[in-house]
Amino acid sequence: MRIDIENLHIAYSGRTVVAGAHLIAAEDEITGLVGPNGSGKSTLLRTVYRHLRPVAGRVLLDGTDLSGLRPARSARHIAALPQERGGDFELTVREVVTVGRTPYKRAFAGEDAADRDIVARALADVGMTDHVERRFTELSGGERQRVLLARAFAQRTDVLVLDEPTNHLTRSDTEVVLRAYAEWGEAVADHLDGMFAFAVWGERASRLLLVRDRLGVKPLFWAHVDGGLAFASEPKALFAHPEIRPRVDADGLREAYSLLFNTGPTIWSGVREVEPGGLLVLNRDGIGERHYWQLEAGPHTDDQEKTVARVHTLVGTAARSQLEADVPLCSLLSGGIDSTVLTALLADELRTRENPDARIRSYAVDYSDQAEQFTGDVLRTGHDTPYATEAGAFIGTDHSTVVLNPRVLLDPEHRKAVVVARDSPIGVGDMDTSLYLLLGQIRKHSTVALSGEAADEVFGGYPWFRNPKAFAAPTFSWLLVTGDEAAMPLHSELDLSIGEFRDDTYRDALAAVPHLDGETPAEHRQREMQHLSLTRWLRQLLHRKDRLSMAQGLEVRVPYCDHRLVQYAFATPWALRSFDGREKSLLRAAGTGLAPHSVLHRPKNHYPATHHPDYNRGLQDLARDALADETVRSLADETLVKPCLDTASDQLQWGHRLRLERVVDLALWLDHHQPDLAL
Structure with a gap:
């Protein structure tokens, strides 16, 4: 089969989308698509998908179904045409040319x-x-x-x-939002993709609209003030308002230290978040909040082969959609399956758009002690750096590993910068500081970075999805697996009733999980676990990545948070999501050929941490200094902290070390914000 068509008109629902294009197909492969002004496939597809948003199902050429055509490697993204969504995409031929191919360029105004x-x-x-x-x-x-x-x-x-x-x-994205708001008003978010948080003031209607993206990638906080509300992307910005004080009560401490990751309420009294997939309207009638998007449980009719193909298409589309940038761009490549598949797709698209020799920059982080001799723990079973290096070579990236001295992670200025960026005393210690320093190094060369965040939540990569104890426990699974439960230093005399709060929150969280009729008990439970991971656990990871990256002036994009991909995976039965008996079965299958075999089949590994005795020893010293503060001692229970201080530095367990991290961060947070404590 050979097709060589000039003056090709592409229409959707009877409306011309592209006029005068040139399509070439050889055998069963689409090899070229050129626009009327000489533009290539990418420009045409941006016109189709970004500007007109059709919902393509089949591709028809004068009534003949072309959906069986597969894309050439150099035109892989054309596969999105027949696979995107339901509905027909019509190709109407004005003139058929059977021999040869000439560049089709004409005056832009056109002949029609x-x-x-x-x-x-x-x-x-x-x-x-x-x-x-x-x-x-x-x-x-x-x-x-x-x-x-x-x-x-x-x-x-x-x-x-x-x-x-x-x-x-x-x-400008801002103009797109304003124009869309002028047309759709409050429904504007239904027509937007990607990560965003914005406010629009309608002068005529005296209406303020706050909108946040579906997964909550970008933050948006607000608080009541006299006669209205104040809003900002960070709580610290709200505290510049004369009516808003940094105030913390028992509810705020309970929210922070329960590790349930609610959205709405925050650690700060009177400060709330616009919820992911939510919007807020302030008008003459008051304040109203609602969700414009939530996860849904729907029937899944694709078999395993079609599901893998669909995941490949969705991940590829999400990755390519995040590659638009007018500034230097790079990828975070840890050597895990998530970041490797993503980086491979980005690198391939970059070569297609620019030239075959184009190379994307990629970055990983390591610690000097781990580079010399890896030490594992409950969350880390292997050393990332060799896998990241192999993946970079396999894909063909310009790869760098930022190696940090563990002693640098103890620098009070670095730790303070992290706590200030988070606006919260709850973090993960050296992992936060190292991420902050890594992002700072990246910012010297790039302004935008792409990250594999959310793949574990989307594809079931965490240990608790296969841990029988977590599966059966009537609580949030991560509390039993991550070791965080042992890291809570709060004083028992505060009487925060965290246990009761967790039970109540867990019941409410389960009530919000959508289900299908006829689910097996196992499928019912797996859907609960994935919903809680996507709507709670993921939010604190996105919060961490956004706040630390923006503190360094770096924008981090997260393609796995594409809502179409997330929804499709959520509706996919667990039997398909784990068909090979391992974590992330669908992503592994969809990523075949994009990553080395060793990377595709390595076990899940969490973000790296140092185990250097000097770091543990320095952390113990910082915690002793923190406990010298009377306010810290009123909040942190010394009887829980002292055994961690007395433990030999090379014997300090993960959960106990994290307890010391929390005490140090608590002291830094109190010192910076000087909050009013109403306990």
């Missing part, structure tokens, strides 16, 4: 009168009428971008209709 009129009106709206008669190739880069945007806006009238034309067309 209707198309010419559309572009002319769009350009008139932005004051560029003199460009209508010029060839697209004659325009400058900035002019080309404005013309493309003008045409895209003009042609997507089924998606976005503006009451008034504007002279301000840019590539």
